[in-house]
Amino acid sequence: MEKIICLENINYHYHDAISALTDISLEIKRGERFAIIGANGTGKTTLLQIMNGLISPSSGKLFFKGDEVLKQTLKDKGFLRFFRGRVGYVFQDSDVQLxxxxxxxxxxxxxxxxxxxxxxxxxxxxxxxxxxxxxxxxxxxxxxxxxxxxxxxxxxxxxxxxPEVLLLDEPTNGLDSKMQCFLVELMLALNEAGKTLVIATHDLSLVDELQATVGVLSEEHRMEKTGSAIDILKDEELLLRVNLIHEHIHRHRDIAHRHIHSHYLFHRHENS
Amino acid sequence: MRDQIPPFLLHRPSSNSFRLEGRNLRTPFLEKGMDRLAEMIKTAYSQWEYASREGFFQKIDARIKVLFLIFFVVIVSLKKNIGSEGLIGIFVFSLMLISRLNVFHLYKRILLFGLIFGSLVALPSILNLFGEGEVLFTLLRLSTPYEFWIYSIPQEIGITKEGLYGMVMLTLRVINSLSITFLLLYTTPFPEIIKALKVFRVPDTFLIIITLTYKYLFLFAKTVEDMHLAKKSRLLREMRHRETRKWVAGRVAFIFRKTRLRTEEVYKAMLCRGFSDTITIRQTAKLRQCDWVAGISLFLIGCLLLWI
Known part of the structure; x- marks a missing residue:
């Protein structure tokens, strides 16, 4: 499959002081469903905005269909039409977008x-x-x-x-379950229609429902691992390390249990 | 859902290439201004970063630093010779160095403001058109001096020694006052500065209003930046000025609406946490021994500079 978006050694710093992304390299293929997952503040939104050419990385390269996307090339009318017409971005906060x-x-x-x-x-x-x-x-x-x-x-x-590529920042955040279901169905239908989907989320159930290729961002703002949804969601140790799942205590009648909890996959008791 | 996808979404662009037009897009002034303003507000992040470093001035209590600021700005205004102003400048510079501040970055801004508000403002006064004095350089020689109403134009127009001295003094005062202010701002977290104002009996209500304003300014700066990016992501051509004005006006209205809603929410949040009609904020801790030592030392150095 043709590579549609390619990132090479991307670093991003806010105000030359606070690191938001460290040495990120990844490839997204045409028609792929790709999920960038990570805990809050790991740089998911920043990465998505770099992919859309909205902000420029401190260092590293972004390619779209083999052409390098630069601050300068995005100022050219011809390239801007080509790029913006093919890559769409849905913001987390709809208010700012409308x-x-x-x-x-x-x-x-x-x-x-x-x-x-x-x-x-x-x-x-x-x-x-x-x-x-x-x-x-x-x-x-x-x-x-x-x-x-x-x-x-x-x-x-x-x-x-x-657009050929749809970048969605936390698409299901703050929506009721009916709306979430609608969105998942819509995303799958759009993907079947040939659209490449890139989603930034910390919702593991969404990753599972989409069966996306997953890139896991660590709290050190690095790409910790990429792989299939099955492989990533199985890797408890990785998800614990990047703070996407945690241990918690809850009660079943009079018995208190301590177990790993992600509100989704690992709601599993040691004795069961 | 699959059957409901409109046919135009199934259509793939015929070409995978593009033609460079060689014409660059210009960002309209209004939009650029909005974005820069948001960016400027957000630079306070670096202020916070410097303020949390381990340095000499960062360790001193904010109350001592606020008193230092006022005392030294008064000294800067009272001094009447270039040498003393220079000494104060060197002293503040060394305080910045031992506080591990990025002096290059800071002085770039200080000197820019100093040149604008010191040199440029006082520039006309260096000529003997506005005050008498010993002419150092002659710029223009007229055939005869002119007198009309309260004005007089001398035959020889030039730069005076007194005018030049006045301009240098004003520039040094601006630079020194700014350096002292920047030293305080970059070594003290903003909430600490606000709390330190309690020393001057500033009412708690006023302090909490400043704190809230400061906090929400950041949140709205972030919203403004996001709005700019959201438009950028769907912008494929140059916007006409009329369109830009319309967009900016719409966004200003949006911010007003959002601010009003946020105000109501914050007020409700305050109510549900026990707010009635008075605000009481946490009392500040007692000064430590090292703060007293630093405070007395700075006071003595100030007195010495005043005396010199």
Whole structure:
């Protein structure tokens, strides 16, 4: 499979002082589902923003389809259209992403930027609203939406540009279980439709549901391990080390148990 | 879900290549300004980093440092000769060195502000157009002197010794005052400085308002930066000025709305933790022996500099 995103020895420091990423190298292939997992503050969002060319690494290289993405090349109109039209980014906080007056304007923004004709842009927006079941919200200002609706609009606003790669930052964070299920189904359907998905999350159940290739970030901001979801989720010692699972005590009637807990996979008792 | 995917999403771009247009995109001034402002606010991270280093000035109690700041700024303003100002400058510089601050980075900013607010502001006063004095360099010689209303233009226009001295003094005072302020800011965490203001009987309510403002300023700076990145991620062409103004106005409105909501939430959070109508903050600890020693030493050095 063709390599679509390639990172080589990426380092990132905030204000030349605080390290956010240390020597990250990874390859993402076309049509792959890739999950970057790690505890809070490990640099997942920073890594995703580097992949989208939103921030530039302190050192290291980013390649998209073999072309190096640089601050300078992103200033060129030709390359910018090529890159931004193919790589979409869904922010964790939908509020910051939605800046147009209404839901319809939001969905039209991307296609109009791509200079797609207004009729086609409208068609895309309406098809998207139908798919996401938000047709009734068409004229509503985005600040009048619920958390789940905002997330749908945020994803829709990126999808109307028809990107090849979709970068999603904590997509299921703060959503109810019904909305989470909807999102998982949507991501799988989009992947089947040929989209490459890159997700930053600490939700291990999401990783399992997507059966993604996983890159584990350590608290030292390094890529600790990459592998299949099965291999990574099996590796208790690794998940404990990177603080994605922990030991806790809970009670079954009068008996207290101490066991490894991730709210998902390792809810397992020693005696069972 | 699979059947509901719109056909346009199944379409793959025909070309894998791009054509460089050779034309660079310009970021509009307003947007750049917003982003830079957020960036500037966030540089306080480095202030926090320096303040938590192990250094001489970092170890001293914030109250002593605030008193030092006021005392030394008064001394800087009272001194009337370049030599004394120079001595104060050397003293503050050595304090920065033993506090392990990045002097190059700090003095770059101090000198820039010093040149703007000291030299540039006082630049016209070096000419004998605004005050009399001994002319050192002649810039222009007129055929005859002019007098009108309260103004007089001498025949020989030039830089005066007194004017130059005044400008150098003002620049040195600005540089010294800034160095002392930066020394305090970069060796003391901001919450400690706020607490130290209690020494001057600043009401607790006022202190808590400053603390909250400072904290939320960071949060909103982060939001502004994220909004900028969110737009950048969907921007494929140059934005027209009209579009930029519209976007900035929309985002300002968004920040206002968010601020109002956050204010209500913070107030509710304060209420549920027992807030009635008065604010009481933790009393500061007693000064240690080393703080007294440092305080007395700085006071004596200040008196010596005042006397010289």
């Amino acid at each position: 800046f147009c007056p209404t839901v319809l304007d939001e969905l039209l923004y991307g296609p109009l930027q791509l200079e797609i004709g207004e009729t086609e842009a409208m068609d895309r927006a309406f098809e998207m609203m139908k798919m996401l079941n938000i047709e009734h919200l068409k004229e509503r200002p985005t600040y009048m939406l619920s958390g789940g609706e905002k997330k749908k609009v945020a994803i829709g606003s990126v999808l109307t540009m028809n």
